[in-house]
Amino acid sequence: EIVLTQSPDFQSVTPKEKVTITCRASQSIGSSLHWYQQKPDQSPKLLIKYASQSFSGVPSRFSGSGSGTDFTLTINSLEAEDAATYYCHQSSSLPYTFGQGTKLEIK
Amino acid sequence: EVQLVESGGGLVQPGRSLRLSCAASGFTFDDYAMHWVRQAPGKGLEWVSGISWNSGSIGYADSVKGRFTISRDNAKNSLYLQMNSLRAEDTALYYCAKSPWRGGMLFDYWGQGTLVTVSS
Numbered sequence: 001e002i003v004l005t006q007s008p009d010f011q012s013v014t015p016k017e018k019v020t021i022t023c024r025a026s027q028s029i030g031s032s033l034h035w036y037q038q039k040p041d042q043s044p045k046l047l048i049k050y051a052s053q054s055f056s057g058v059p060s061r062f063s064g065s066g067s068g069t070d071f072t073l074t075i076n077s078l079e080a081e082d083a084a085t086y087y088c089h090q091s092s093s094l095p096y097t098f099g100q101g102t103k104l105e106i107k
Numbered sequence: 108e109v110q111l112v113e114s115g116g117g118l119v120q121p122g123r124s125l126r127l128s129c130a131a132s133g134f135t136f137d138d139y140a141m142h143w144v145r146q147a148p149g150k151g152l153e154w155v156s157g158i159s160w161n162s163g164s165i166g167y168a169d170s171v172k173g174r175f176t177i178s179r180d181n182a183k184n185s186l187y188l189q190m191n192s193l194r195a196e197d198t199a200l201y202y203c204a205k206s207p208w209r210g211g212m213l214f215d216y217w218g219q220g221t222l223v224t225v226s227s
Contacts, residue, residue, distance in 0.1 A: 001169075034213045036152075043202055043217040044144075044152065055215065087152055091212035095168045096154040
């Protein structure tokens with residue numbers, strides 16, 4: 001099983017700040033890495049697919065990068081509505097796995 | 108508009124069975140793979156099972172293999188999860204999720220979930 005480790009687990013940030021969340025895979029997964037946003041009491045939403053491809057309708061301040069084992073989700077100019085937990089997910093091999101999540105709190 | 112509506116959750120005793128359903132609308136159901144993903148209370152996401160557009164490819168998490176069965180009825184635009192021999196650790200919100208293509212392994216739309224509680 002491929003283990004995904006996100007960092008940090010929690011971050012408190014101010015609006016307009018730039019945020020970087022990392023996801024490290026226990027073995028190479030190419031670009032089969034996706035990012036989701038889950039706001040409190042809501043279902044997850046796809047943000048980024050295949051490491052760097054933005055999903056339809058996602059604000060341009062969200063971007064992704066990386067390949068192999070190291071990946072990054074970047075949020076430029078954070079907005080209050082971005083308060084959420086962010087998860088990475090790999091679809092390289094079964095079983096598909098998620099990172100433990102990164103909770104963003106807006107100060 | 109893509110809509111996924113789960114149903115069938117509830118309180119069930121350990122060892123018993125439950126069948127979840129997901130009614131899909133707003134897209135051509137038989138063109139896409141579908142999945143079940145669960146989230147235990149206050150915890151992260153766990154992929155449970157997935158099925159390709161024509162049921163030709165099916166996968167399960169090790170934690171449910173041999174106990175859960177995924178299926179779909181393309182004529183009814185519906186996805187199912189038969190859960191047998193339920194355990195306390197199966198307690199979670201179960202999401203139905205759509206993939207972007209026939210054999211897809213990521214999730215572009217999610218339902219609101221149905222809660223399964225396994226307890227005596």
